[in-house]
Amino acid sequence: NAGVTQTPKFQVLKTGQSMTLQCAQDMNHEYMSWYRQDPGMGLRLIHYSVGAGITDQGEVPNGYNVSRSTTEDFPLRLLSAAPSQTSVYFCASSPDNNYGYTFGSGTRLTVV
Amino acid sequence: TQLLEQSPQFLSIQEGENLTVYCNSSSVFSSLQWYRQEPGEGPVLLVTVVTGGEVKKLKRLTFQFGDARKDSSLHITAAQPGDTGLYLCAGLPDYNFNKFYFGSGTKLNVKP
Numbered sequence: 001n002a003g004v005t006q007t008p009k010f011q012v013l014k015t016g017q018s019m020t021l022q023c024a025q026d027m028n029h030e031y032m033s034w035y036r037q038d039p040g041m042g043l044r045l046i047h048y049s050v051g052a053g054i055t056d057q058g059e060v061p062n063g064y065n066v067s068r069s070t071t072e073d074f075p076l077r078l079l080s081a082a083p084s085q086t087s088v089y090f091c092a093s094s095p096d097n098n099y100g101y102t103f104g105s106g107t108r109l110t111v112v
Numbered sequence: 113t114q115l116l117e118q119s120p121q122f123l124s125i126q127e128g129e130n131l132t133v134y135c136n137s138s139s140v141f142s143s144l145q146w147y148r149q150e151p152g153e154g155p156v157l158l159v160t161v162v163t164g165g166e167v168k169k170l171k172r173l174t175f176q177f178g179d180a181r182k183d184s185s186l187h188i189t190a191a192q193p194g195d196t197g198l199y200l201c202a203g204l205p206d207y208n209f210n211k212f213y214f215g216s217g218t219k220l221n222v223k224p
């Protein structure tokens with residue numbers, strides 16, 4: 001049972017480039033979320049989904065897009081990378097928000 | 113400002129000491145959760161509390177949810193070096209059951 005799988009683990013981008021962070025879960029969870037973690041800021045919610053075909057914005061959605069075409073996959077797209085998007089990105093899934101989330105191991109992104 | 117405020121931000125103690133970490137908000141939460149995160153890893157769920165006044169114990173860790181469901185605490189008895197890590201509270205505010213917010217975290221270092 002793989003849980004939540006994030007790829008890649010590390011990425012360096014140049015300002016203005018676009019890329020997609022991949023997230024897949026094999027637990028048939030309805031809820032999936034993307035967070036970014038910056039020093040001293042805890043985790044901030046970027047986008048979330050409550051099921052296939054349904055997504056919504058979190059606290060810091062600007063510069064990011066998501067889609068949820070299947071229950072398993074929830075990719076995060078950076079449209080035009082900026083240095084302010086340098087961060088560690090975590091994907092998480094849950095069968096129900098009240099049951100707690102299972103996290104992936106993160107993607108460390110640096111934008112130069 | 114974050115929806116959930118944690119204190120203290122940093123804590124460095126000797127093995128065997130007791131400690132308490134606090135998580136406070138001006139909003140009412142339908143549930144609160146505590147996670148522990150180690151360097152290079154995603155957060156791992158420790159406990160979920162859903163009822164005001166609820167107390168849960170997990171070995172040497174005691175979690176409490178405030179009566180008004182606006183705050184929570186984590187108490188560790190006789191801390192050990194293995195308790196070292198970042199402790200995060202997280203929860204669902206009553207006004208939005210889909211957005212799951214995290215606090216800024218408490219970084220605990222237990223010295224042998």
